[in-house]
Amino acid sequence: MGKYEENFINRSTLFLMSSFETERKTKVVTKHGEFYSQLPALQLLDHACMLYASTYDGRVKANRHNLKQHKKTPILISMDGVAAFPIKSPTHPECAWIFNHDYRTEFLSPTRTRIIFEQHKVSVELDVSIHTMEKQRSRMYEMLYYYMKIRDRHNT
Numbered sequence: 001m002g003k004y005e006e007n008f009i010n011r012s013t014l015f016l017m018s019s020f021e022t023e024r025k026t027k028v029v030t031k032h033g034e035f036y037s038q039l040p041a042l043q044l045l046d047h048a049c050m051l052y053a054s055t056y057d058g059r060v061k062a063n064r065h066n067l068k069q070h071k072k073t074p075i076l077i078s079m080d081g082v083a084a085f086p087i088k089s090p091t092h093p094e095c096a097w098i099f100n101h102d103y104r105t106e107f108l109s110p111t112r113t114r115i116i117f118e119q120h121k122v123s124v125e126l127d128v129s130i131h132t133m134e135k136q137r138s139r140m141y142e143m144l145y146y147y148m149k150i151r152d153r154h155n156t
Contacts, residue, residue: 008028008030008035008037008044009044009045010028011080013028014029014031014098014103014117015099015115016041016084016097019036025037025040025041026039026044028041029122041095042056042091048077048078049075049077051078052078060073061073061122062128065144066146067143067146069142072087072089073150074139075114081100083140083144084100085140086135087126087133087136088128092108098137100140102117104118104132105117105134106130106131108125112125112127112129113123113125115131139146
């Protein structure tokens with residue numbers, strides 16, 4: 001714990017959340033542990049998207065156009081299926097980004113949910129309703145399915 005890096009986002013990323021410490025802007029939780037970045041989450045996401053010839057804004061614009069998802073838009077970071085969704089508006093200081101891994105949700109209160117990545121023995125409590133979590137996960141899977149179908153159509 002406590003490492004600083006800037007190329008965190010890959011297939012092992014479980015979630016990103018804001019860190020409100022002076023030199024730590026984002027806490028990155030992966031299958032391999034917790035890390036910190038001096039960059040805000042949106043910049044980390046933008047850098048990850050640029051590794052695959054796009055930008056965060058480009059990914060959001062494409063999804064809004066193709067899927068008509070205009071609020072809390074999930075993003076496809078790479079065509080090999082690295083994707084994430086925000087639990088709040090991406091500009092909200094307490095926005096966390098959840099990546100496409102198996103997890104279960106646990107109701108804590110009408111506005112609080114625990115996410116449990118059982119396979120990786122990681123959990124986190126977030127200020128978001130379980131309804132919003134499930135809706136966002138569904139939207140991310142809809143997006144992944146859409147782009148998988150396009151990829152399959154072009155590969156035949």
